[in-house]
Amino acid sequence: MKKTTRVNHPPLIELPAGNHPLVAPIYQTVKFEFDSVAQTEAHLRGERPGFYYSRAANPTTRQLELLLAELQGREDCLVTASGVGAIAQTLLALTKQGDHVICFVETYNPTRYLIRRLLGRFGVTHTLLSIEDLAGVERVLASHPTRLVFFESPTNPVTKIADIGALTRLARAAGAITVMDNTFAGFHQHGAFEVDVFVHSLTKYASGCGDVMGGAVIARAELIRAMRTDFGALGGTLDPHAAFLILRGLKTYFVRYAAQSASALRVAQLLAAHAAVARVHYPGLPTHPQHALAGRQMQDFGTIVSFDLKGGAAAARRFADSLELFALAASLGSTESLVVTPPMMGGRELDAEQQRISAITDGTVRLSIGLEETDDLLGDLTRALAAAGH
Numbered sequence: 001m002k003k004t005t006r007v008n009h010p011p012l013i014e015l016p017a018g019n020h021p022l023v024a025p026i027y028q029t030v031k032f033e034f035d036s037v038a039q040t041e042a043h044l045r046g047e048r049p050g051f052y053y054s055r056a057a058n059p060t061t062r063q064l065e066l067l068l069a070e071l072q073g074r075e076d077c078l079v080t081a082s083g084v085g086a087i088a089q090t091l092l093a094l095t096k097q098g099d100h101v102i103c104f105v106e107t108y109n110p111t112r113y114l115i116r117r118l119l120g121r122f123g124v125t126h127t128l129l130s131i132e133d134l135a136g137v138e139r140v141l142a143s144h145p146t147r148l149v150f151f152e153s154p155t156n157p158v159t160k161i162a163d164i165g166a167l168t169r170l171a172r173a174a175g176a177i178t179v180m181d182n183t184f185a186g187f188h189q190h191g192a193f194e195v196d197v198f199v200h201s202l203t204k205y206a207s208g209c210g211d212v213m214g215g216a217v218i219a220r221a222e223l224i225r226a227m228r229t230d231f232g233a234l235g236g237t238l239d240p241h242a243a244f245l246i247l248r249g250l251k252t253y254f255v256r257y258a259a260q261s262a263s264a265l266r267v268a269q270l271l272a273a274h275a276a277v278a279r280v281h282y283p284g285l286p287t288h289p290q291h292a293l294a295g296r297q298m299q300d301f302g303t304i305v306s307f308d309l310k311g312g313a314a315a316a317r318r319f320a321d322s323l324e325l326f327a328l329a330a331s332l333g334s335t336e337s338l339v340v341t342p343p344m345m346g347g348r349e350l351d352a353e354q355q356r357i358s359a360i361t362d363g364t365v366r367l368s369i370g371l372e373e374t375d376d377l378l379g380d381l382t383r384a385l386a387a388a389g390h
């Protein structure tokens with residue numbers, strides 16, 4: 001064999017029986033081979049287990065899928081190249097022309113865009129309500145046959161809490177599927193509710209380090225089976241190396257989430273006591289209008305704290321520019337603290353009533369609390385609040 005051939009057929013290293021790595025290898029391969037045509041054909045007929053092509057399945061991404069399904073308390077999972085990819089592919093896989101979807105003003109902007117523009121182009125209609133309007137949900141379910149109800153909790157950025165038990169009961173009674181974007185709450189929360197499909201951005205808490213993107217769809221086996229072929233065909237597959245980084249991030253997920261949530265509560269308390277602040281949105285504060293509901297649904301109140309500065313847009317800009325430890329950047333849930341101001345929050349297509357429901361004012365600021373020392377964050381915030389004035 002010439003070396004030009006050999007580099008394309010390097011020596012195989014097979015581990016002896018009873019010898020395992022503590023960290024699984026990254027299966028950075030597109031293709032998998034069986035020993036014969038007969039074996040390959042048997043696999044393609046579904047009669048022989050194994051892997052064939054990484055867009056459909058790969059051992060590294062599969063390990064991540066099985067772990068996430070277990071963390072969220074469901075049977076199966078499909079991972080995707082981003083959180084938005086998970087949402088888009090779920091919407092496309094679960095709806096068809098003529099279907100109707102309920103979603104909410106407080107839902108993540110790109111999700112609303114996908115439902116309004118993308119599904120709208122394929123003849124799927126929708127109704128946009130407030131997440132607080134359970135009577136509206138009941139009324140719309142009674143008047144429109146509805147395929148799915150898409151919601152999130154806590155909502156982005158003002159951390160409204162959805163009444164998950166009520167929403168899932170109403171949807172189930174009307175024969176609608178519930179899809180919950182559980183990115184803010186994380187994999188350890190909300191699993192006991194009768195949500196049919198959870199979607200997550202793995203870009204946030206799963207990796208935690210802000211260096212990789214991914215998404216996940218987690219549900220009972222029958223629903224995942226129904227979506228699997230469409231997901232393969234839509235092609236938004238997670239790369240095995242990204243899956244490896246996310247698996248690595250998950251090792252510290254629980255300690256990160258708990259520590260960042262504890263810091264977030266202290267940040268919320270500091271803000272609530274400050275003269276420059278008109279209102280704080282954090283479900284862990286007793287002053288949050290849905291604190292009791294959040295307490296019944298959640299173990300941790302999360303790492304996102306939003307608040308309204310009395311000084312409006314100019315104060316929000318001065319505040320964000322004055323922070324030193326908070327990066328002025330999108331995303332959330334990573335180890336470094338982040339800040340965004342209203343122009344970075346989207347929602348410009350909402351009408352005046354919907355803007356009111358969204359509760360985003362000119363002076364709203366969203367913080368994502370990282371893993372820095374809490375006292376350092378409090379010091380930075382105190383300095384920036386003084387600079388913002390009131």
Ligand SMILES: Cc1ncc(COP(=O)(O)O)c(C=O)c1O
Nearest residue numbers: 082083084108183201203214331
């Ligand atoms: C609630 C929520 N869902 C989904 C996403 C989308 O995730 P990704 O950026 O991985 O596409 C985000 C991103 O900010 C988010 O906040």
